Every structure is written in C-alpha cells, then in structure tokens.
Amino acid sequence: MPTRARERAAYDHETVHAILDAGYVCHLGFVRDGAPVVLPTLYGRVGDRLYLHGSTGARPLRMAGGAPDPGLPVCVTVTHVDGLVLARSAFHHSINYRSVVVHGTAHQVTDHAEKTAALDALVDQVVPGRAADSRPGNTKELAATAVIRLDLREVSAKIRTGGPHDEPEDLALPHWSGVLPVAPVYGAPIPSDDLAPGTALPAYLSALSPVAES
Amino acid sequence: MPTRARERAAYDHETVHAILDAGYVCHLGFVRDGAPVVLPTLYGRVGDRLYLHGSTGARPLRMAGGAPDPGLPVCVTVTHVDGLVLARSAFHHSINYRSVVVHGTAHQVTDHAEKTAALDALVDQVVPGRAADSRPGNTKELAATAVIRLDLREVSAKIRTGGPHDEPEDLALPHWSGVLPVAPVYGAPIPSDDLAPGTALPAYLSALSPVAES
Structure with a gap:
C-alpha cells in the first residue's frame, strides 16, 4: 500500500502474532534463478516459528532441503484487508489493513515430532480445533508432505485504521467519503x-x- | 497451496483477467540485495497491463525508475480464498482458491495520460465507478505518486474447487467433512x-x- 502518515509500523511480537493468528494464507517469496517468485501457501504459527506447507515436489521446499540444509532466503507476507477508504480526492483513497512481513531463512523440518506438531498447527490455523477432529497423517502421508520452518525474528507489522484524510479545500466537494468495512464471512x-x-x-x-x- | 490433482492450472487471458478483476490487493515480489521482498499493494488492470501504485519514495518504485529505466524484475500474485476444504484426514485438508501469478519486468509510468488513466483504473479496481465520483489528482499529487506498469504476458492461474477427496478407507470415520465457503463481505x-x-x-x-x- 502507498505509505501515508496514518499508517503505523509495529515490531512487537504481540502485534505480529495477532495479525498472523487472524489468517492462514500467506504469500511466500523466494528467488529462483535470480528472479522473484511469490506463491500463496498455508501456514501455521507455533510460538516464535512459522511453518509452511507443500508437497515435497514443490520447488521452494526442495530448495530449502538437502544435507547440509543451506536454507532458503524467504519473505513471508500476511495481509488482511479491513476496509476501503474513500476520500473526496482520488489521491487520498486508501485501504485499511493489517499486514506482517517476515524475512529470514527457511529450513526443511525433518524431525518427526516437530513435523507432526507443525502439520497439526497448519490444520488448526485454518479451523481451530480441527486437527484433533481428523485422522492424523500416517507415515506415507508425512513423507509426502514437506514442511519448512521460519523463525519469527526479523518481523514487522503495518496497520492502517480510520477514515480518509482529505485536503481542507476538498471538504466541500459533493463526493461521499468514509470507510466501507470488509471482512471474510463464512457461508x-x-x-x-x-x-x-x-x-x-x-x-x-x-x-x-x-x-x-x- | 500444496499441489493436488484437483487443482487446475490455466493460462488463458480470460481466466487470468477474471481473477485479477475480482480483487484489488496483490502481493508484489522483487529482489533487494539478493533477498526476496513481498509487499501488499493496490493494482489496477487496463487491458493486458497491470498498474501498481505507491509513493515515489517506495523502494521498488525507485528501482524501476531511472533513465534509461532498466526495469525491475517482479512477481505479482493475486489470491482469492473461496472455501475451507475439510477432509476426514488431516492430510487431505485444503483450500478452495483462485490465484494468478504474473512474472515480468515492471517499468515506471512517466507519460502523463497513461499515469492518469492508470490511477483511475486503480481507484475503480477497488470500487468500480469511484474514479468518476472523486476529485482527480492535480499536478502535485501526480508527481508524488509513482505508478509501475507490468505487461500481462507471463501469466498463470490456479484454481481449486469442490469438496475434499478422502481415501476410501477413511469414509467411515466419524469426522464431518465438506466445504466451508468464505468470501469477503462489506459492512x-x-x-x-x-x-x-x-x-x-x-x-x-x-x-x-x-x-x-x-
């Protein structure tokens, strides 16, 4: 989003965790052959770690593996849109949102117990309580699933709230101004x-x- | 998302355009000092071009500029989540979604008419009809806004629809299975x-x- 004065940057883990916990789809960025790649994927948070999920054939997960595992530099971004901000001027239109950007090096999870806990976290991130109410993965399924881990160390949150901020000379214009809230709703x-x-x-x-x- | 057999990849522009037109926030990926960066930003589509928006101080927009403008290699991804797919087994849990990934080189928009049209498209992408019902940007505002252009040439869409696909031996398990639809709703x-x-x-x-x- 365009940076405006009313946006607030935050680095405390409480704010970052709350934004991460409100979602389950992130956008995973990595570099392939020198060019950026951004893919949507599911995530789960366990304490100060983020776990991302994919089939073992998926490129970023293969790249993060190997022995020794060199890790894969990634950027993981989670964004929630909370409202459309309609100003009288086109220039001051904006979006209310909460986002978290995590930078770091992702590593493949190979430990069985950690991998099982990570997959439970991934399922519970989407629907809290669901992991305990489904058949756990068996050996073959666990082997077919790759999980990468990313420490929540280099994190930042950005939040915009509130209404539009029009120029004083625009206040008399006849255009409606305000916020149209938006949120995901389940059917x-x-x-x-x-x-x-x-x-x-x-x-x-x-x-x-x-x-x-x- | 983990790649499963029921996902469908599409490359036709009609499908790609429909997914792009259903949203207004993308995740812009680029490479900075060798590391990936993914930022949420607003976009607008005009024909076979995508326009992205930001303040002139924003890093990716500065990097895309210059004379001659070398362009900035980017990956732009748009994702809509349509439903939570709850299988009896943890392994077959998934998400119904539509996503588009665009690869290419972004360039700064310097032509006045193109920039004005791009900003109108950005506003109308968020709320169709709004650009005509707001005060257009003046010279100062246009100068303070950077717009980058990305041709929709190297594009792909991925779509997952339908219910869960459990293993035959899991069908008798007592866990509820099905889809919980989800969509953004305005308040x-x-x-x-x-x-x-x-x-x-x-x-x-x-x-x-x-x-x-x-």
Missing part, C-alpha cells in the same frame, strides 16, 4: 456427498459460520 | 465525521454493501 457449510447421514456439524465449525444449521 | 458504510449532512451514499457503494442504508 453455510456444504457437506461432502459421501458424508454419513446424521454426522453432526462440529461446534468449532458452526461457531465460524453465521448461517450454519447445526 | 455498513461509515461516513466521515466531516461529511456534509445530506450527502447521499452513491449507488455503486450501496450495491457493494448488503447492509447499506441509502
């Missing part, structure tokens, strides 16, 4: 075709969806 | 404190917001 759950009749919607899902029938 | 518009009383909410805004009072 009614769609059961699988092959779901056993009578399988109840779990509370952690009906809690997410305002239109869920339990 | 009630919040007028600026200094909005002139009686300023009507324009139709292009009430059309976006299901709870808008006009």
Whole structure:
C-alpha cells in the first residue's frame, strides 16, 4: 500500500502474532534463478516459528532441503484487508489493513515430532480445533508432505485504521467519503456427498459460520 | 497451496483477467540485495497491463525508475480464498482458491495520460465507478505518486474447487467433512465525521454493501 502518515509500523511480537493468528494464507517469496517468485501457501504459527506447507515436489521446499540444509532466503507476507477508504480526492483513497512481513531463512523440518506438531498447527490455523477432529497423517502421508520452518525474528507489522484524510479545500466537494468495512464471512457449510447421514456439524465449525444449521 | 490433482492450472487471458478483476490487493515480489521482498499493494488492470501504485519514495518504485529505466524484475500474485476444504484426514485438508501469478519486468509510468488513466483504473479496481465520483489528482499529487506498469504476458492461474477427496478407507470415520465457503463481505458504510449532512451514499457503494442504508 502507498505509505501515508496514518499508517503505523509495529515490531512487537504481540502485534505480529495477532495479525498472523487472524489468517492462514500467506504469500511466500523466494528467488529462483535470480528472479522473484511469490506463491500463496498455508501456514501455521507455533510460538516464535512459522511453518509452511507443500508437497515435497514443490520447488521452494526442495530448495530449502538437502544435507547440509543451506536454507532458503524467504519473505513471508500476511495481509488482511479491513476496509476501503474513500476520500473526496482520488489521491487520498486508501485501504485499511493489517499486514506482517517476515524475512529470514527457511529450513526443511525433518524431525518427526516437530513435523507432526507443525502439520497439526497448519490444520488448526485454518479451523481451530480441527486437527484433533481428523485422522492424523500416517507415515506415507508425512513423507509426502514437506514442511519448512521460519523463525519469527526479523518481523514487522503495518496497520492502517480510520477514515480518509482529505485536503481542507476538498471538504466541500459533493463526493461521499468514509470507510466501507470488509471482512471474510463464512457461508453455510456444504457437506461432502459421501458424508454419513446424521454426522453432526462440529461446534468449532458452526461457531465460524453465521448461517450454519447445526 | 500444496499441489493436488484437483487443482487446475490455466493460462488463458480470460481466466487470468477474471481473477485479477475480482480483487484489488496483490502481493508484489522483487529482489533487494539478493533477498526476496513481498509487499501488499493496490493494482489496477487496463487491458493486458497491470498498474501498481505507491509513493515515489517506495523502494521498488525507485528501482524501476531511472533513465534509461532498466526495469525491475517482479512477481505479482493475486489470491482469492473461496472455501475451507475439510477432509476426514488431516492430510487431505485444503483450500478452495483462485490465484494468478504474473512474472515480468515492471517499468515506471512517466507519460502523463497513461499515469492518469492508470490511477483511475486503480481507484475503480477497488470500487468500480469511484474514479468518476472523486476529485482527480492535480499536478502535485501526480508527481508524488509513482505508478509501475507490468505487461500481462507471463501469466498463470490456479484454481481449486469442490469438496475434499478422502481415501476410501477413511469414509467411515466419524469426522464431518465438506466445504466451508468464505468470501469477503462489506459492512455498513461509515461516513466521515466531516461529511456534509445530506450527502447521499452513491449507488455503486450501496450495491457493494448488503447492509447499506441509502
């Protein structure tokens, strides 16, 4: 987003963690053959570590592996859009948002216990409580899944809140100005075709969806 | 996202354009001192070009400029999350999504007419119809705004739709499975404190917001 005076940068881990915990899709950046690559991927946070997920064939995960593992320089960015900021002037239009940028070197997770915990965290990041209510990965599935770890050391958050800031001479213009809030909203759950009749919607899902029938 | 068989890759411009047109925030990746950087930023599409926006002090925009302008190798990614895919097994959990990845070299826009049109496109990308209902940028504002252009030449889209795909032996497990749809929803518009009383909410805004009072 264009940098304006009303944006606030933060580096405290509490703010960073709160923004990360509010999402589950990040944009993973890395360099391939000298050129930037940005891919959406799922993440989970465990303490001061971020875990990212992919198939073992995926390029960034292969690049992060090897023995010894040299690591892969990455930038991971998480962004939440909270509102459209409509000013009277085109120039002062903006977006209310919260974002976190993490720089660092990602490493493949090879330890079995750490990998299992990371995959649980990835599932629970998307739907809190879901990992305990699903069949855990077996040996073959764990082997087919690559997980990379990134320490939350070099982090920064940016937050913009509030209304537009028009020039004084624009205040009399006839254009509506203000904020249009926006947030992700869950719809009614769609059961699988092959779901056993009578399988109840779990509370952690009906809690997410305002239109869920339990 | 982890690559699974049910994901579909597309390269036709119609699919790519539709995914781009459904959003307004991209993640811009570039390389700085050999390391990847990923930043959220606003974009607008005009035909087969993407325009990105920022203050003239912003690093990627400075790097794209100069005379002669060598351009800045970038990767621009736009992602929409459409649903949470809950399988009986942790391994088959996924996300329904649409994403576009654009690779290319970004250049600063210096032509006045192109820059003005690009800024209109940026505003209209966020709220269609808004550019015509706001005060256009003046010379000073245009000078303070940097716009970079990226041709939509090297593009690819990825789309995942549908329900979870559990292993046959997992179908009898007692876990609920299916899809929880998710989409951004606009809330009630919040007028600026200094909005002139009686300023009507324009139709292009009430059309976006299901709870808008006009």
